[in-house]
Amino acid sequence: MKAHVWVMPKPTVLDPQGQTIQRALSSLGHAKVQGVRQGKFFVLELNGLSRAEAQSEVERIAKDVLTNPVIEEFRFEVLD
């Protein structure tokens, strides 16, 4: 069973990496890009769990390990 987790800077938090990329794109001629935000994407491979167990396990992992709750937020999905 696979799960996907997205971890993004909170909307209220500055994203200096994203801003740097946006400026780089602008200087490379991609001026139509008005904003960039960069986050992390994780693919987890899980074995021996029911779908419901996987849901709660992935939520716990995303919340406790993959996300810094001060500056980041997450979302996730469990696939078959």
Next chain:
Amino acid sequence: MKAHVWVMPKPTVLDPQGQTIQRALSSLGHAKVQGVRQGKFFVLELNGLSRAEAQSEVERIAKDVLTNPVIEEFRFEVLD
């Protein structure tokens, strides 16, 4: 208009960050997680482009700027 870009290590490429996270999860009691791969996720904000133009612009940006083609692969979607 928004676009999402995922950049992942190629399946044939080792992902030391992902492996480190997998071992950390295992030592934290999440032993059901058999594998982790970490990638990057970008949210782009585009203005003044048609949907078709945005598609080709985002593909060019993902290919030329956001992805290292030696070790990474990308996929993207353009949203309304």
